[in-house]
Amino acid sequence: MPTTWERTALQQAADQVVVRGSLRISGIAATIFGALAMFAGVSAPMDPLLLGVGGALALVGLWNLTNPSTLGLALSAGALIMVGLYNVGSGFLDAAAGHKPFVGWQVLGVWQVIWGVQGFSRYKRFQTAFAATVSDDQRTRARQMIGDLKKANPKTYPDVIEMSTGGMSPKLIRARLMQDMALLLIAGGDDVRILNRDDFDVDAPEAREGKPAKMSVRVGRETWKGVIPAASLQRFRTWKQSSMGLQRAA
Secondary structure (H helix, E strand, C coil), X not given: CCXXXXXXXXXXXXXXXXXXXHXXXXXXXXXXXXHHHHHHHHCCCCCHHHHHHHHHHHHHHHHHHHCCCHHHHHHHHHHHHHHHHHHHHHHHHHHHCCCCCCHHHHHHHHHHHHHHHHHHHHHHHHCCCCCCCCCHHHHHXXXXXXXXXXXXXXXXXXXXEEEEECCCCCEEEEEEECCCEEEEEEHHHCEEEEEEHHHEEEECCCCCCCXXXXXXXXXXXXXXXXXXXXXXXXHHHHHHHCCCCCCCCC
């Protein structure tokens, strides 16, 4: 049975794994697109603004690849907003110059600004990910647990359930129900939660046998609305009511 300290350390390790993975992907993308933007900026006709945006984007990408930290999440969010504003603004500048801009870039720019703003919420979520030191063994264990759950099919693993939350940004939640805690992957692993039994709950008062049910899921201090398949709901209720839970080692 893992102690509270062990769960906390494992959560810290999982947070670091998630942040490092996210920064690696965004760092590579930002570096590549930043270099391409710089090249386009110096090509005729020269675009100093695009050159500056590309340079900033490349710097953020290189920073995230060489200095992985939660600050990188904020830098990535800011860089995405900057690119979005450029895409929106360049369309208006082209129109003012008498050209016919491609509206698709402006639409993409609006979404980039929205995604960038959402990125600051992600920074807030993980801002203490590197506040404590965790061992390589703990990170390895967290990485293995996350990888195993990503590959687990709920149809063949009796300790795995899935549900989806609604709202403007729907998220798929996959959870592994262990003896005294649960491991949750949110949005394919963009977030990971390691919770004791009391901090994870699903309420579906209008559930009908064999039918997906509307539910509210409590994850720590947060509560989201969504839908859960009948098999997952039954599996969760069995785990929740059991004093031992599903007999699977953490």
